[in-house]
Amino acid sequence: MNQQENFISHLVELRDRLLRSIIGFAIVFVALMMYPGAAHIFDLLAQPIQSALPQGTKMIATGVITPFMVPIKLTAMVAFVMSLPWTLYQIWAFVAPGLYQHEKRMALPIIVSSTILFLSGIAFCHFIVFGKVFAFINEFAPSSITPAPDIEAYMSFVLTMFMAFGVTFEVPIVVVVLVYLGVVTVEKLVDIRGYVIVAAFIIAAVVTPPDVMSQLFLAVPICLLYELGILAARMVGRKRQEILE
Structure with missing residues (x-):
């Protein structure tokens, strides 16, 4: 096999790995849309701040299509995170043939560990940090103010924090x-x-x-x-x- 044929075969394999990653993401996304559904996923994400807000207070949506688009975007992000192990496996399968044996022994544990640590950072942020932080902010707020966060701003803040803690871990x-x-x-x-x-x-x-x-x-x-x-x-x-x- 000459150099050009070898390069083309690599491109074909890269295309196949990318398609498999996209298909894996799409399957998870469709499954999440069917059950538990985008609205329920957003409700789960909103649970920490809803617990900290005064009784009966709800978040607001200032955009016309925001109540529809924000849960959809969130579901796509959740699907991406859930399909991440499959995507990383496709990356591993593509690069593994070019690695030495000792590099393979090192690379696979790193991929697995980095995935676990990233997800652990997100879980730590959601289940521990948000509850404490939102309660602190709500207690600090003046009594003359009724907090009513916008759902788009809330999702942007949450995703930023998830990324920060995921990368930190x-x-x-x-x-x-x-x-x-x-x-x-x-x-x-x-x-x-x-x-x-x-x-x-x-x-x-x-x-x-x-x-x-x-x-x-x-x-x-x-x-x-x-x-x-x-x-x-x-x-x-x-x-x-x-x-x-």
């Missing part, structure tokens, strides 16, 4: 990969621990609402996950050394 993976590639040593990671703590609070202040509680909920996990990454990197560093020897 990837810190151990980043640390392990950097050590495995030899970009940095475990000793260096320990030395810069103080800078990482300061950076964690700066990042938390930028991406979270301007209240101390939500910033702590993001900054503290970054620090803890960094320490977890150092522990995992020590083990990975030893294995890498054994391979090089």
